[in-house]
Amino acid sequence: MDKNIKILIVDDFTTMRKVIRNLLKSVGYENIIEAEDGAIALRTLKNNEVDFIISDWNMPNMSGLELLKAVRADSELSKTPFLMVTAEALQDNVIAAVKAGVSNYIVKPFTAEVLNTKIEKILETL
Amino acid sequence: MDVRFINAFLDATENVLKTMAFVEPKPGKPYLKKDNVAKGDISGIIGLTGDLKGSLGLSFSEGCIVKIVSNMLGESMSGIDNDVKDAVGEITNMISGVARKKLEADGLNITAAIPTVVAGKSHSIVHVLGGPSIIIPFEIEEGPFVVDFCLDNAPS
Numbered sequence: 001m002d003k004n005i006k007i008l009i010v011d012d013f014t015t016m017r018k019v020i021r022n023l024l025k026s027v028g029y030e031n032i033i034e035a036e037d038g039a040i041a042l043r044t045l046k047n048n049e050v051d052f053i054i055s056d057w058n059m060p061n062m063s064g065l066e067l068l069k070a071v072r073a074d075s076e077l078s079k080t081p082f083l084m085v086t087a088e089a090l091q092d093n094v095i096a097a098v099k100a101g102v103s104n105y106i107v108k109p110f111t112a113e114v115l116n117t118k119i120e121k122i123l124e125t126l
Numbered sequence: 127m128d129v130r131f132i133n134a135f136l137d138a139t140e141n142v143l144k145t146m147a148f149v150e151p152k153p154g155k156p157y158l159k160k161d162n163v164a165k166g167d168i169s170g171i172i173g174l175t176g177d178l179k180g181s182l183g184l185s186f187s188e189g190c191i192v193k194i195v196s197n198m199l200g201e202s203m204s205g206i207d208n209d210v211k212d213a214v215g216e217i218t219n220m221i222s223g224v225a226r227k228k229l230e231a232d233g234l235n236i237t238a239a240i241p242t243v244v245a246g247k248s249h250s251i252v253h254v255l256g257g258p259s260i261i262i263p264f265e266i267e268e269g270p271f272v273v274d275f276c277l278d279n280a281p282s
């Protein structure tokens with residue numbers, strides 16, 4: 001599995017970005033950039049070749065779901081794998097994310113091993 | 127009080143802190159709290175609506191939260207700073223999420239608001255419903271913390 005992929009972490013909580021970055025590093029991913037919300041993430045995606053997006057669901061300005069829809073609607077970004085991070089797996093949210101084209105979702109809290117498995121499963125389908 | 131709520135918040139607290147901060151807090155006996163003075167030095171509080179209405183708070187002693195956030199971030203924290211405040215909000219959010227998922231299995235659909243964080247000695251936790259609230263005390267080696275919740279049909 002390619003550990004050199006560039007991963008974008010999108011979360012409005014600084015600490016959660018650090019936590020996810022640390023978890024990713026612990027399983028071998030080092031090429032990581034960050035954005036504080038969906039709107040900043042979209043600008044970051046336009047200026048960087050990102051291979052994988054890990055985004056929180058609940059954020060101000062532009063939510064994870066809105067970011068997902070924007071990514072899928074953009075011809076240059078639409079194929080980018082998108083892992084949604086949620087604090088809960090409410091059925092309505094999951095359905096909305098699947099309809100919008102999410103690659104998979106992960107419920108907080110999670111371990112590095114669970115995160116790594118989610119990423120690898122998504123990458124295997126590409 | 128409904129034991130389902132206590133169990134949901136107790137299990138969620140243990141799960142989140144064990145998974146994210148690698149600590150195993152020891153729970154104490156729940157009790158009723160009638161004032162709104164926080165038990166700790168920093169607190170996160172989140173409003174709940176839906177089939178249950180009210181609020182959930184977490185209040186940490188400084189030593190306890192410094193240890194928890196240091197473990198979460200993989201770096202040594204020296205006291206309550208912006209990173210710690212940010213982490214308390216996220217921990218509150220996660221514990222609320224896990225507990226709500228457990229309660230959803232009992233047919234209770236609950237929505238949460240954005241958490242707020244307050245710090246300082248003897249600060250207040252003002253619950254949406256006013257109180258009284260139920261306290262679930264916990265302890266780790268570095269200090270105590272409590273789960274402090276007040277729901278529309280919690281106290282009996």
